[in-house]
Every structure is written in structure tokens, then in C-alpha cells.
Amino acid sequence: MKKNTMIVAGVVAGIMLVLMFFPLFVNGTSGVVRGVKLQDRDVSGWQAEGLQRYLAEQNNKYENAALNLTYQTYTWSIPMRDLKLAINAEKTAAAVSSYGRTGSWFRQWWEQWQSYLKPVQMNCTVAYDVAHLNEILRAKVDELAAPPRNASVSFNEAGDVVIETEKPRLILDYVQVAKAAEKKINAQDFSPLILQPSQVDLPTLRKAQLASINAILGEYTTYYGGDENRSANIYKGSAAISGALLAPGETFSFNDTTGLRTYEAGYLSAPVFINGELVPDAGGGICQVSTTMFNAVLLAGLDVVQRTPHFAPVGYTEIGRDATVADNSIDFIWVNSAKSPVYVMATAGGGAINVKILGNSDDRPSGVAITTEPAKVLPHEKKEIVVNDQKEDVIEEEGHDGYSVVVHRRVSWSDGRALTDTFYSVYDPVTTITKLSPQEAQKRVASLAKATMEHKPGKGREASEAKNRIQT
Structure with a gap:
């Protein structure tokens, strides 16, 4: 019995000795202890020189690292070089090398056993410009709180089409975002930081929808004078139609797109034709927008569904090439007859309005011929009437001749497609009236x-x- 007890005691003592001295045997007296990882890299047994080389390599990687703020498919990057992110090599090496090597004997023994049984993950100690990070995040949070902006089209200096990315509206908690960003950077975790907004307003037009837009199919410019109200109406009308995207076969209605041209809608008083007379009313000048668009559509080779000439020829385009509109009655309608989506880009300012129809280069006409037949004159009549309460002897209301005009369009494409159509315009004569x-x-x-x-x-x-x- 006594012998068995001694055997058990010896076994226990042996186990205790193994438990006590095994880590020291495995790890020796220098180098990083077994089971320690730095940035997921096993650095067991590494000496100071090896650690310094590895830290220098990691520091170089941070030059191209970035913290990406993401929401759904949207990403906003903060490059680490902007924050002057750098590893504190001395502090990091000291922390890694001292693990299981400093403190009491028991602490060393305990840490070495821990790392042996389960790897210990350590991160580099980094330094960066926290104040600048907070400035960037504050600006980004404020920027994202602005109203959403649709994707749009612009042109670079070479004249090439550039698609501008849309922007959603996200209401974010700045403090929450800043804390999450600092936590990730401190841990050198450059996986996406998923934003959690309290309110979201997404744009209606995204960059992917404009992917096929790479060319101007047709454009037209008209010019206007210095009447401030009329100029403001032209600017407002052009802004209303700009940015429209039409899928193949989709119809564009000028009236539906602009809405009612009323004082309540922000339009100003300027001359308009009402019952054949120029009188001041809300939205005067809007017909120059529809006329400019009509000509751009003609040159783009797209089908016109509905177009009405003015009461009389206008001075900002050739006779027979105008298109009038009126709330709830006269509309200008065309259809995207191209094979790919088309995009409307309209700008007004400095006395000129320009409308571009953009689309895919495969839909750009190789030739467009617009010809106008000689106008047929429609003679006006002369009439004298007596006005009982008129004090002046004679008041003359000058009339003018009318015109009948025919415009032909011939469009061709490099793939063999062709289009021929005709547009008829009748400008009624106005009787000269002499009031007696x-x-x-x-x-x-x-x-x-x-x-x-x-x-x-x-x-x-x-x-x-x-x-x-x-x-x-």
C-alpha cells in the first residue's frame, strides 16, 4: 500500500514538474514565446531583428490601406495615408517580446501555457491623426445628411461623357460612427465599416442605369434676350427636363415632366400667346425650352409623337421648327425609338439654352438632313369697324400674313436603319383691324x-x- 502511494506521488510529482518546466523547455529563454500571433502572423520564436523587419513591411502596407464606410452598394473611403497612420514599432515589438517573459515566475508560466494551448492574437500599436479623422467623419456625416442627388452626366476637358455617381441621404449618429472608426483603426481592421443610419432617402437615378450613355445623339441651342422673368422661366423649365432618362420605347411628355407652369410652382410673369395675342402670364418663355428640345430630338433621330407650332413664327428658331406647349392642352411628346436608353441634358444661362439628347454611340445617326420647303403665304384681310365709345378717330391694329410650312427630316444610321418624316405648320394670318x-x-x-x-x-x-x- 505504501509502495503504491509512493508511485502515485512520484507520478504526480513528475506531472507537476512537466507542467512547471515544459513551457520553459519549449520556449527557451529568448525570442517570442510559442503561440503568439501578430496581425494573424505566427511569430513564435522570432527575435528582435525579425520582428523589426516584419513591422517595417506592415507599415508599408498601411500606405495603401483605407477604412471604407459602406451602406448597401455605396462606399466612401478614408485613406490611411491621409491620417498619417504608422506602426509604433518599438512599442509593438516590446509588447510582443515581453509576453510570457516578464512579471512573476507564475505569470510567465501562466501566459506561456495559455499561448501554447491556444494562440494569442496581438495587434500592432499604431499612431494616427485622430483629430483629422474626426474632421473627415464630421464632414462626411454632414455631407450625407444633404438631400439625395441623382446620378448625372457631365463632360471632361476632352469632351468625353462622364457619369457622375449618385448620392443617397443618410442621417447618421456622428459619435457612433467616430467610435466605430477609431476601434477599427486601432485594431488595424480594414474590413468595411457598415453604416447604420436612422433615416435613408435613396436617389431615383443610379450610375448603373447610365452605364450605356457615352455619346451625344443630338443637340440644339437657341438664344434669348434680357427679360429677367422670361430668362428665369427658361432656366426653371430647362432644369425640370434635365436629367430625364428614357428606356427604349418610353415616352417623354413635356407637360408631365415640367408640371403646371403656374405662379404657385415658381414661374414668373412674361409674355405668352393667348388667343393669338401676346399677354403677360406665368411661364412665359417655356415654349423656347420645348422648341429647343424639339430640335434636339429631331437631330437625335428620335420619333416625335405630338408637336404643335406656335400661333405665329418665333424669332429664336427657323420657321416650321418650333413646338409650343400649354398647360392641360398642348403638349410636346416624343418617344425613345433608339435601341438603348437616352438621357436629357439641358442647360440655360447667359442668354442661351442648350438641350442635348445623349445615348449609346450605336444609336448616333450617321446623317441627318432637315429641309424646309418654301413657305406659302396666307394673305391677311383688312377690316374697319366702328367702336361707339372710342374717343380717338382711328385706332389701327396691324395684322400680318400667315404661312404654311412643310419640314422634311431624313435620318440614317451606319447599321442601315433609316427614318423619313414630315412636319406641317400653319401660322394663321391675322386680320388688320381699323377701329373708327x-x-x-x-x-x-x-x-x-x-x-x-x-x-x-x-x-x-x-x-x-x-x-x-x-x-x-
């Missing part, structure tokens, strides 16, 4: 009667005809 006071009318009647009594050939007929023109 009752006294003046009596004088003229008396004069005519006298001429008739004199029986002068020719003058009698002229007098009779003139008398018939006077209406009461």
Missing part, C-alpha cells in the same frame, strides 16, 4: 356718298367697297 369712332365713321360714309353722287367711274365702285368694309 362714330364721328370718323360718319365722315367716311359722307365722303363715300359724295363720291358716289359724283358718278365718277371707278371711284363709285371703290366707295361702295370701302363702305361695305365699315362694320358697326
Whole structure:
């Protein structure tokens, strides 16, 4: 019995000795203890020189590292070079080398057993500009709180199409974002930082939807004068149509796109045609926007569904090339007859409005010919009327001739497609009206009667005809 007890005691003592001295046997007296990892790299047994080389390599990697803030498919990067992120090599090497090597004998024994049984993960100690990080994050949080912005099209200095990325509206907790960002950088964890906004407003047009847009299919420019209200209406109307994206086969309605051109909608008073007369009203000048777009559509080779000429020819485009619009009645409608999406880009300012129709280069016409037949004159009439309460003897309201105009369009594409269509315009003549006071009318009647009594050939007929023109 005593012998068995001694055997057990010896075994226990042996186990204790193994437990006590095994880590020291495995790790020796220098170098990093077994089971220690630095940035997921096993550095067991490494000496100071090896650690310094490894830390220098890691420091170089941070030159191209970035913290990416992400929400769904959106990413905003903060390059570490902007924060002057660098490893504190001396502090990091000391922390790694001292693990299981400093402190009491028991502490060393305990740490060495821990790392042997389960690897111990350690991170580099880094230094960076925390204040600048907070500045960047504050600016980004404020920027993302602004209203959403759709993807758009612009041009670089070489004239090439550039697609501008859209921007969502995210309401974020700055303190929460800053704490999460610092935690990741301190741990050298450059996996995406997923943003958690309290409110989200996404744009309606995304960059991916504009991927096929790479060329101008057609564009047109018209010019306008210095009337401030009319200029403001043209600017507002061009902004309303700009940014529209049409899928193949989709229809564009000018009225639906701009909405009602009213004072409540922000349009100003400027001259408009109402019942054949120029009178001040909300939205004056908007027809120059629709006319400019009509011509851009013509040059882009797209199908026109509905177009109406003005009451009279306008001065900012050729006769037969205008397109009028009116709330709730007259619309300008066209369809994307191309094979790929098309995008409307309209700009106004400095006395000029330009409308571009952009799309894929495969849909760009190789030739466009727009010809106008000689205008047919529609003579205007002359009429005299008596206005009972008129004080002036004669008031003349000058009329003008009308015109009938035919415009032909021929479009061709390099793949063999062709389009021919015709646009008809009738500008009605306006009667010249001479308004007479009752006294003046009596004088003229008396004069005519006298001429008739004199029986002068020719003058009698002229007098009779003139008398018939006077209406009461």
C-alpha cells in the first residue's frame, strides 16, 4: 500500500514538474514565446531583428490601406495615408517580446501555457491623426445628411461623357460612427465599416442605369434676350427636363415632366400667346425650352409623337421648327425609338439654352438632313369697324400674313436603319383691324356718298367697297 502511494506521488510529482518546466523547455529563454500571433502572423520564436523587419513591411502596407464606410452598394473611403497612420514599432515589438517573459515566475508560466494551448492574437500599436479623422467623419456625416442627388452626366476637358455617381441621404449618429472608426483603426481592421443610419432617402437615378450613355445623339441651342422673368422661366423649365432618362420605347411628355407652369410652382410673369395675342402670364418663355428640345430630338433621330407650332413664327428658331406647349392642352411628346436608353441634358444661362439628347454611340445617326420647303403665304384681310365709345378717330391694329410650312427630316444610321418624316405648320394670318369712332365713321360714309353722287367711274365702285368694309 505504501509502495503504491509512493508511485502515485512520484507520478504526480513528475506531472507537476512537466507542467512547471515544459513551457520553459519549449520556449527557451529568448525570442517570442510559442503561440503568439501578430496581425494573424505566427511569430513564435522570432527575435528582435525579425520582428523589426516584419513591422517595417506592415507599415508599408498601411500606405495603401483605407477604412471604407459602406451602406448597401455605396462606399466612401478614408485613406490611411491621409491620417498619417504608422506602426509604433518599438512599442509593438516590446509588447510582443515581453509576453510570457516578464512579471512573476507564475505569470510567465501562466501566459506561456495559455499561448501554447491556444494562440494569442496581438495587434500592432499604431499612431494616427485622430483629430483629422474626426474632421473627415464630421464632414462626411454632414455631407450625407444633404438631400439625395441623382446620378448625372457631365463632360471632361476632352469632351468625353462622364457619369457622375449618385448620392443617397443618410442621417447618421456622428459619435457612433467616430467610435466605430477609431476601434477599427486601432485594431488595424480594414474590413468595411457598415453604416447604420436612422433615416435613408435613396436617389431615383443610379450610375448603373447610365452605364450605356457615352455619346451625344443630338443637340440644339437657341438664344434669348434680357427679360429677367422670361430668362428665369427658361432656366426653371430647362432644369425640370434635365436629367430625364428614357428606356427604349418610353415616352417623354413635356407637360408631365415640367408640371403646371403656374405662379404657385415658381414661374414668373412674361409674355405668352393667348388667343393669338401676346399677354403677360406665368411661364412665359417655356415654349423656347420645348422648341429647343424639339430640335434636339429631331437631330437625335428620335420619333416625335405630338408637336404643335406656335400661333405665329418665333424669332429664336427657323420657321416650321418650333413646338409650343400649354398647360392641360398642348403638349410636346416624343418617344425613345433608339435601341438603348437616352438621357436629357439641358442647360440655360447667359442668354442661351442648350438641350442635348445623349445615348449609346450605336444609336448616333450617321446623317441627318432637315429641309424646309418654301413657305406659302396666307394673305391677311383688312377690316374697319366702328367702336361707339372710342374717343380717338382711328385706332389701327396691324395684322400680318400667315404661312404654311412643310419640314422634311431624313435620318440614317451606319447599321442601315433609316427614318423619313414630315412636319406641317400653319401660322394663321391675322386680320388688320381699323377701329373708327362714330364721328370718323360718319365722315367716311359722307365722303363715300359724295363720291358716289359724283358718278365718277371707278371711284363709285371703290366707295361702295370701302363702305361695305365699315362694320358697326
